[in-house]
Amino acid sequence: MMKNSLILLLFLLFTQLLNAQSPLLKNWPDGQHPKDVGKALAYHFVDGRHELYAGRWIHYAEVCTWNGALEFARKTNDEQLVKLLIAKFEPFFSLEKALLPPKNHVDYNMFGSLALKLYSVTKDKRYLDMGLSYADTQWELPAQHKAEEKAWADKGYSWQTRLWIDDMYMITVVQTEAFKVTGDQKYIDRAAKEMVLYLDELQKPNGLFYHAPDVPFYWARGDGWMAVGMADLLTHLPQTHPDRPRILKGYRTMMKNLKAHQASSGMWNQLIDDPNCWAETSGSAMFTYGFIVGVQQGWLDAQEYGGAARKAWSALVPFIDERNNVTEVCIGTGKKNDKQYYYDRPRNAGDLHGQAPYLWCAVALL
Template identity: 25%
Template sequence: MKTIQRFIVHGIALMTIVSQAQDIKPAEVKQVMKRVADWQIAHYSDLYSNQKEPHHPLDWTNGALYVGMVKWAAMADDDTYYLWLKDLGEKYDWQLHRRKYHADDHTVGQMYIELYRMYKDEKMLEPTKEQFNFIMHHPARTSLDWDNPDNQSRWNWCDALFMSPPVWAKLYNLSGDKRYLDFMVKEFKATTDFLFDEKEHLYYRDQSFMGKLDHGTKIFWSRGNGWVFAGLSNIMDELDPNSKEYKYFLKIYKKMAKKLLQIQTPQGHWAMSLLGQEYYPTPETSGSSFYTYGLAWGINKGVLDKKTYGAAVEKGWNALVGHVTDDGMLGYVQPIGAAPGNAWPDKSEVYGTGAFLSAGSEVYKLYGGK
């Protein structure tokens, strides 16, 4: 059995290395993004992660898809993708999902705001503003301890830093009301002070992972840190680069980027347990997509050096493309979870597609796409 496993892993590595030998061309980036986007729309109501019914359209899983899909819509040669997203928003009256304080249920607000920027229709924005105004004036007072019965009314798990903070940053950018920014920064700092490991420059998924080891290594979940890294980029996109707030986020981002460069696998992906690639050799494309996105974003914005980080983006993107099927399904997406686990070539998830489309949007620009 071990011989068979080694053969499979070797085959995966070989396929990835072959794909990395190919030059990245903007037209080809756009082509594969279209293929993935079209496959996902066609399979939008499929079952994932052993679900008994499809994800709710306003669920965080789909919210993460929309974050990437709206980036692709801005690149596409027709309005098909904007209209698909717009129809979803109209169907649900531009409401956020069911839990008022829970960050996961805020994720779809990122897409609503981008559609508002496209169409300038106030109804797209009003429910999100109303809910966030309520939260701002009635903030949760719970602790960040994971065993708190009402623990997720604040951002006490690292995934939350992708889901909700960019919405606050976007509202600030649109309105100029600094109260949105001040609230977001205060809560982000509280989470970072709680979950960020200053030695490893990575985030614990939540308090329950602190002090635990997996094969002698600290447990830093790949997609969890991918949520954070992509979230940082999406937040900074909304801020003045000369502001103190931007510099705060940039400092964290650069610490993480340096670490991610050190721990990227030779095949181009990042292991599901970031410090344990020896024990998690299977590719995982959702976390790896977020890292490729964030690193390419940093080079495009001039905050990372291309000579230092460019090869990591190239390896990352070619590894990801190597796991896209001919009909456009992104494979090796780890199912819903909160810790390192398994992924399979024939298993996908909507948030993996969203992460891939985000990555492609920045890789396209990095290699000269207009």
């Protein structure tokens, strides 16, 4: 039995190695190399101003972009960029402390993921304490709470649970980062338990997700949060974790149907299943990231999905303008049961909702 298990493990490792070295995700033409694209976007972020919620707190889209820039700096051993990103954060301990998000919402608590990533780089305990406070309060029911929040907490879920698909990036990113820096199993267990709940409650038979249960539209960036959240969680979830098979099944089902809806251009549309809708960059980049990670980890067929990922990256890069702003990014979008509403959403150049997943793809392709 032990010998068979060892053979299986070696086979899986060999398969992952072959997938990770797939030529479909290497040898990029001029202008498309992930290192060049990532460097341009990362340094552009360093020079940018903070993006705030109503002028008050750091926005989650900035945190997502910061995380991407930091991972890029680490992957490329760019010490100058690391120092610049650390220096950009330092005022949060003093002059800009008021910009720290409160710890009472999934979009705010995910800020802790950035502090935890910085701790992994610097080993400065200030980052660890800050990051864990955001991760832990996501599961600590506040004194002033609603009955629904207590009901979720009593079942072992985050009191911030709301069954919006965005949450499966916002919750999992901070809990997974806490697991990575502490090794404490409770954090990855939290993320996995929450993910299974959202899959069971929200995933449709075709593998995709409505923007909300009462809004029957497959909005690209909304589904993108699920694609990235599952890919990142599976990367760090132990092979023997009891929730892994369910999450892997949900991930593969989603990837299969995303591939079926990829346009001939390589992009995905603002409404995934509507061929007449416009091509949207942030969701497309998130789906591309899901493909790349799946190929590299051996969860997806390297030839089939590696080709789709390459086609998507080649389509995404031309949407970056001369100022290193990603164009055709749908602005922040609340739910609405109106198809035309999604067609008419404004598109911003340089919106951090788009800059972030481009950086994630660049890092993954390196």
